[in-house]
Amino acid sequence: MDVDAARGRALVEESREAVVVLDAFDRVVLASRRARQSVEDLQEGEPLPPDLLTGERGVIPLVVPYEADGHRERLVYLSRQGDLAAYEELRSGFTAAVSHELRTPLARLLTLLETATLPGEDVVELVERAAAEVDLITELIDEVLFLSELESGARVVALGAEPVRPVLEDTLEELQERAVRAGVELRLECDPAVELTIRPRMLRVVAQNLAENAIRYAGPGSTFTLTVETDPDGSVLLSASDDGIGVDQAELGRLFERFFRADRARASRGTGLGLAIVKHVVTQAGGTLEAAGGRGRGLEIRCRFPPR
Ligand SMILES: Nc1ncnc2c1ncn2[C@@H]1O[C@H](COP(=O)(O)OP(=O)(O)O)[C@@H](O)[C@H]1O
Numbered sequence: 001m002d003v004d005a006a007r008g009r010a011l012v013e014e015s016r017e018a019v020v021v022l023d024a025f026d027r028v029v030l031a032s033r034r035a036r037q038s039v040e041d042l043q044e045g046e047p048l049p050p051d052l053l054t055g056e057r058g059v060i061p062l063v064v065p066y067e068a069d070g071h072r073e074r075l076v077y078l079s080r081q082g083d084l085a086a087y088e089e090l091r092s093g094f095t096a097a098v099s100h101e102l103r104t105p106l107a108r109l110l111t112l113l114e115t116a117t118l119p120g121e122d123v124v125e126l127v128e129r130a131a132a133e134v135d136l137i138t139e140l141i142d143e144v145l146f147l148s149e150l151e152s153g154a155r156v157v158a159l160g161a162e163p164v165r166p167v168l169e170d171t172l173e174e175l176q177e178r179a180v181r182a183g184v185e186l187r188l189e190c191d192p193a194v195e196l197t198i199r200p201r202m203l204r205v206v207a208q209n210l211a212e213n214a215i216r217y218a219g220p221g222s223t224f225t226l227t228v229e230t231d232p233d234g235s236v237l238l239s240a241s242d243d244g245i246g247v248d249q250a251e252l253g254r255l256f257e258r259f260f261r262a263d264r265a266r267a268s269r270g271t272g273l274g275l276a277i278v279k280h281v282v283t284q285a286g287g288t289l290e291a292a293g294g295r296g297r298g299l300e301i302r303c304r305f306p307p308r
C-alpha cells in the first residue's frame, strides 16, 4: 500500500463519524470503526445494505462522490438523525457563548480606556483595571483553546502509572503566593505511593482549577485541602474541599456546566469554564465527579478514579 492509500485508510478508520467508502458497484471498500460498531450488517467487500442509503433506518446519508486513480468512489456518512445536527448545534451554541463572554470584558476595557483620556482621572488605577480585563480575556481564550484540544482528542490518559503527589505539590507551591494574598491556606494530604494513569499535565490542570477556585471564592481565613486516598478496592479518590462560603445547594449540580458562575453579583472575575474542564479531564480518565456542600458550608469536589 502506498503512503496516500495508507493515510486514507487510517483517516477513514479513525474517523469519529460512521463513514464508509463505496466503489462504483456500491460495495463497501472501507468502513470506519464507528460505522462497523453502529451498523450490524456492514462488511467490507460486500454491498452496502440498500436501506441505509434510502434513509429507512433513521440514517441520513451524506454522499460525497470523488474519483481516485480513474476509479469512481463515494464517501458516505451514515449519521443517525440528530447526530451531526446536535453536534453542530452544540458547536455553534458554544461559539456564540464564547463571543458573548468576550464582549463583556472588551466593553469594560473600552470604557476604561475612554475614561483614561479624560482630564483629572487616576490613569494608573484605570490602566491596572484595564490590565485585569486583558487577563480575563486571555484566560477565556486559553480555556477555550484547552477545551477544544480536549475535544479533538488530546491524550488525558498516561501510557503508564504516574505518581500523583509531586504534581499536586508543585501545583500548590505555584499558587502559594496568591493563596497567602487571599488569606487562604493550602494543604495537601497525599500518600507518595499513590499513582494514576493520567498525564501529569492533565492532573495539574485539575488540581490548579480546584485550588484556584478556593483562592478566588472561599474567602479569607478558609482552608483548602487536597486529599488523595486509595480505597480497599483500588479506586483512587481525589477530594478538593474548603470551609469557605460555598454555593447554594441548588447550584451544586450546575457547577460543571460551561460558563456557569454561581452568584454573578459577587465582585469576582472568571470564565465559568474551569470546572467544565475539570469534568472533561476526569471523565476522560475514566473517573466520576460530584460536588457537595452548601451556602456557608464550603465546597467539596470529589473525583473518583476506578482501579487500574
Ligand atoms: N471553592 C469554591 N467556593 C465557592 N464557590 C465556588 C468554588 N469553586 C467554584 N465556585 C463557584 O463555581 C463557579 C464555577 O467555577 P469555575 O467553573 O471554576 O469557573 P470560574 O472560576 O471561572 O468562575 C464559580 O464562578 C463560583 O461561583
Ligand SMILES: [Mg+2]
Binding pocket: 209, 212, 213, 270, 272, 273, 274, 275
Ligand atoms: Mg475556576
